[in-house]
Amino acid sequence: MNADSTPESRERGADGGLSYAGAGVSIAEGDRFVDMIQPLMRRTFGPRVIENPGGFAGMFRLDYNERLFKRNYRDPVLVACADGVGTKVKIATALRKFDTIGIDLVAMNVNDLIVQGAEPLFFLDYIAVNALEPEVQAELVKGVVEGCRQAEAALLGGETAEMPDVYPEGEFDLAGFSVGVVELTRATDPERIEPGDVILGLASSGVHSNGFSLVRQVVEHAALDLNRSYEELECDQTLGEVLLEPTRIYARPIVKVQRGYRVKKVITGMAHITGGGLAGNLQRALHSQVDAVISESNWSAPPIFRFLEKRGGIAPAEMRRVFNMGVGYCLVVRPSFAASIQDKLRRLGEEVFVLGEIVAGSGSVRKIGDSD
Amino acid sequence: MNADSTPESRERGADGGLSYAGAGVSIAEGDRFVDMIQPLMRRTFGPRVIENPGGFAGMFRLDYNERLFKRNYRDPVLVACADGVGTKVKIATALRKFDTIGIDLVAMNVNDLIVQGAEPLFFLDYIAVNALEPEVQAELVKGVVEGCRQAEAALLGGETAEMPDVYPEGEFDLAGFSVGVVELTRATDPERIEPGDVILGLASSGVHSNGFSLVRQVVEHAALDLNRSYEELECDQTLGEVLLEPTRIYARPIVKVQRGYRVKKVITGMAHITGGGLAGNLQRALHSQVDAVISESNWSAPPIFRFLEKRGGIAPAEMRRVFNMGVGYCLVVRPSFAASIQDKLRRLGEEVFVLGEIVAGSGSVRKIGDSD
Numbered sequence A, B: 001m002n003a004d005s006t007p008e009s010r011e012r013g014a015d016g017g018l019s020y021a022g023a024g025v026s027i028a029e030g031d032r033f034v035d036m037i038q039p040l041m042r043r044t045f046g047p048r049v050i051e052n053p054g055g056f057a058g059m060f061r062l063d064y065n066e067r068l069f070k071r072n073y074r075d076p077v078l079v080a081c082a083d084g085v086g087t088k089v090k091i092a093t094a095l096r097k098f099d100t101i102g103i104d105l106v107a108m109n110v111n112d113l114i115v116q117g118a119e120p121l122f123f124l125d126y127i128a129v130n131a132l133e134p135e136v137q138a139e140l141v142k143g144v145v146e147g148c149r150q151a152e153a154a155l156l157g158g159e160t161a162e163m164p165d166v167y168p169e170g171e172f173d174l175a176g177f178s179v180g181v182v183e184l185t186r187a188t189d190p191e192r193i194e195p196g197d198v199i200l201g202l203a204s205s206g207v208h209s210n211g212f213s214l215v216r217q218v219v220e221h222a223a224l225d226l227n228r229s230y231e232e233l234e235c236d237q238t239l240g241e242v243l244l245e246p247t248r249i250y251a252r253p254i255v256k257v258q259r260g261y262r263v264k265k266v267i268t269g270m271a272h273i274t275g276g277g278l279a280g281n282l283q284r285a286l287h288s289q290v291d292a293v294i295s296e297s298n299w300s301a302p303p304i305f306r307f308l309e310k311r312g313g314i315a316p317a318e319m320r321r322v323f324n325m326g327v328g329y330c331l332v333v334r335p336s337f338a339a340s341i342q343d344k345l346r347r348l349g350e351e352v353f354v355l356g357e358i359v360a361g362s363g364s365v366r367k368i369g370d371s372d
Helices: A027-042 A088-095 A101-115 A134-151 A212-221 A239-244 A251-260 A277-285 A303-312 A316-322 A335-347 B027-042 B088-095 B101-116 B134-151 B212-221 B239-244 B251-260 B277-285 B303-312 B316-322 B335-347
Strands: A009-013 A058-061 A076-084 A119-129 A154-162 A172-183 A198-203 A267-272 A290-294 A327-333 A352-360 A365-367 B009-013 B058-061 B076-084 B119-129 B154-162 B172-183 B198-203 B267-272 B290-294 B327-333 B352-360 B365-367
Touching: A027 A134, A027 A154, A058 A119, A058 A154, A076 A101, A076 B119, A076 B172, A088 A101, A088 A172, A088 A212, A088 A239, A101 A119, A101 A134, A101 A172, A101 A251, A101 A267, A119 A134, A119 A251, A119 B076, A119 B172, A134 A154, A134 A172, A134 A251, A154 B076, A172 B076, A172 B119, A172 B172, A198 A335, A212 A239, A212 A303, A251 A267, A251 A335, A267 A277, A277 A290, A277 A316, A277 A327, A277 A365, A303 A316, A327 A335, A327 A352, A335 A352, B027 B134, B027 B154, B058 B119, B058 B154, B076 B101, B088 B101, B088 B172, B088 B212, B088 B239, B101 B119, B101 B134, B101 B172, B101 B251, B101 B267, B119 B134, B119 B251, B134 B154, B134 B172, B134 B251, B198 B335, B212 B239, B212 B303, B251 B267, B251 B335, B267 B277, B277 B290, B277 B316, B277 B327, B277 B365, B303 B316, B327 B335, B327 B352, B335 B352
Parallel strands: A076 B154, A119 A154, A290 A365, B119 B154, B290 B365
Antiparallel strands: A009 A154, A058 B076, A076 A172, A076 B058, A119 A172, A198 A327, A198 A352, A267 A327, A290 A352, B009 B154, B076 B172, B119 B172, B198 B327, B198 B352, B267 B327, B290 B352
């Protein structure tokens, strides 16, 4: 399409369409970029994606009546969110490793979607760079594609913008948008949480995509080397590799567990643990007549958190406010189903902790031993 | 929510939820920002938005059975796209005028959606800045809200990220993401275009949001003053004001015209004229057995284009590839309905040109007089 056009951006869709940059970018480079990413994107398409060559937007069938893939919603609620990965992009740039940060981008979005009870449907990305380097941006898209495959979402489109006057040399930014769907009657309703409900935590894969401004301060002030491994990290990876570990995507296990209990609503609340930490985010799942009581002895923070705390001289309370401390996602479940849900989640590959329980209260998160 | 949390970004939703930045931003500033934008966002909510305080994502009912607002889809296709506004942000920064660029952002997205036959449902924005200045970012959101109201879309959420190490002082970027819906049987199908169909053009409001790298080159090389008015612009506005004029949003008239012909499919193709110009974008609406033949004498380019062409010494062909030259949106319609559709569009406030017609061909756009 428009191989002769001259805008500042390359639009990508389930459409094969594209447009080209005038400001010093060769059409050949743009062509090469699209050639690289189109087959990648297509790897995420399920039967519900409508390919529309030349189209201006991506198309996704919500209801789908074909025999093999029948899906219909009675009262569909679309769930949508936008998120970025913050300054984790700077670690990717420092390591010149660009093929996983897209997983983080998908994770930050779909882990929010599933909190509302939704199954992810599709994803779009926005990549803005100082200068197009097709190999680099294709690596970014590779990560997004991998994230979409993990989340079972279609990469329906995206935009790659080259803005040399906005982004300094070598810098880039990533934003993502995700849409899911949930039956109205199955959407997470915080009012259903009751005293006695059990709080489960799913292990994080590391720092995920929050707190990187603080992480980078620690790296700088303690003169740490991203390319070195440290004994305290208790692994062979370098510090940079540990920090860049992609955010875990919880979509598949959470959607599967929810599908397993079609009639009974056994999950009464959920939370994606991002900035604000466990307390800040779990609190959003509560209503004003219950508290969550957490027993911190039920799991231990992975080495990277103890390392950052020690090397940065960060106060423990600050650590808990900024980082996930090893728990990336929470479920609040009916006590009689807690064991079977744990069991299912473990069989789906998750490490599960029993974090605590719900008691009568006033909408806050407390640690065992805190005064109420 | 989480007034004690410490991430790098402020997530906004139909949820009132928010989270705070550690890197030198006061919680009070973040609070103030959210206080400013929440009532603005709410102005875009229709009855299909589900407000979910504390929620992690925005929620929007697709089917809606309430008596007054009944809407149901038999085979809904979701249509989605992502786009930014390119370096038009630099003009906003130069003029310190931030309350309209959000309209451009919405326009760039919803004008793409409606090409597929969709009605816009909701929008999400991503704003990334060097440093949060609540007054400035609230102006940005004000523009997004105005755009959403024009497009009759809900501003369902957004993300505001503060990344001092990625964006230089004073710089910011905007990305947007929009979702619409169309009945499968009503989706634009390029195969339906036939010889004899009439091509209508809707007037643009100016440069829209494409070609600003070239615009800014002209401003620089010709030593133009954004704060001055020029006789050739044939208006009282300064050059900066003319350039910053928000992109016209065609959603309301296009959706209305489509609703007016429920049974007959009288619109056979559409195109949003962005980078690539009229030919580059109209070509995307064609199939391989038809050509579009355009008569350039049927409209004249507004003064800003003649001004840029002359002051920048830009070749006419280059102008047509980069800019919309006065036509922001195209419709291809059945000839027997061309007059009534024009009439409807004019009553809805659009300036309409008859650009040309469809002939048998090979999928290209030609000017009258071009050899075929």
